[in-house]
Amino acid sequence: MKTQTKIQSRPTLFNNTSFTPADRPLIINKLKILALIEKLKLENSLSSLRNSVFHIESNLRSVKNDKVGLLNIDSNGETITLSQKYVFDQLNQIAESQTLDRARYYVERFEKAMTEIRTSKINDINLNRWKEYDDICTDSLWIIDKRDSSGVHTAGYWGNFIPQIPNQMLKRYTKKGDWVLDPFVGSGTTLIESQRLGRNSIGAELQENIAQRARELISSEPNKYNVISRVITGDSRELDFKEVIGKYNQKYVQLLIMHPPYFDIIRFSNDSRDLSNAPSVSKFIEMMNEIVDNAGAVLEKGRYFALVIGDKYSKGEWIPLAFLTMNEILQRGFMLKSIIVKNFEETAGKRNQQELWRYRALVGGFYIFKHEYIFVFKKK
């Protein structure tokens, strides 16, 4: 019953595109490959075209051709970086075509992929090379076995989310240089990922000691794109986010990520302004609404809002916190784009109690939580 997604624990970033280690990028001399493609377009029989494709393929696979081959990089020559899998898949598709017209169509598409960049308004994914983005998940069920613990990421803050969540959201819904707001910043996972991916970010956290720890983690993370990653302290219901981003001459942010407490499942502090101390579910929803209104006001129209939330079990009853919250958001100027179900990681503590929970579930007639949700909304 287990479905595996392609989300890697830590893909390597290269020129806006991610490659898995098994799929190292090819750095190709652009002029040379384009000249060969031009020649492919002029072939007038399938067999000669296949021979030419074979010639390109063997040239690319050869390790000895670094002086004269396609992999040769002249000091003043332009290069193009492509994933090996992508290039060989494209060449195979051309070679396997059953008609010359079809083969030419694939050749032209391959040429376009190398010469034109086509992106949407909301991310940097080059749609002319969409097949390369193996690391981006488009399925609604995410089974992620291992949290990304690279760099300064730590599982040390109880209740923090796995970095793969903001990583996926940032890649799908932001461009380099965009601004991201996380009103429940905790240990700073969203800001660490934003910094790695070249996005500016603002995070808000109620507890100063937690905010300070997040600042320390973020400042230990390399900032190769020189972006701003700022953590402020305060109640996200009341903070003036407009003023905060205004200091950086921004009117809006382009992505909102929220990972609130799942009501009182984990108590984060003794502060009554903390959502985990809400006296009831309805009060929790009310507080959430205030934060959605406050932070949502600075989200640019047409941009995205990702909410990560789980449900709760209380006195023999499943409390659908996630859907209750979702319903409220739908009445606040957002449309629903996706509901992602993500498996719940087993903490060491939970693992020890597994048998006890199984017994309780059998006695109580319920199922044990193994999932949480990522709701993706778009501002109308």
Ligand SMILES: C[S@@+](CC[C@H](N)C(=O)[O-])C[C@H]1O[C@@H](n2cnc3c(N)ncnc32)[C@H](O)[C@@H]1O
């Ligand atoms: C589930 S954690 C977020 C974890 C975060 N995604 C991470 O990866 O570390 C929720 C955080 O929200 C904070 N919080 C609760 N109520 C808040 C409020 N009214 N304003 C700002 N932060 C709040 C808590 O202190 C806690 O750190």
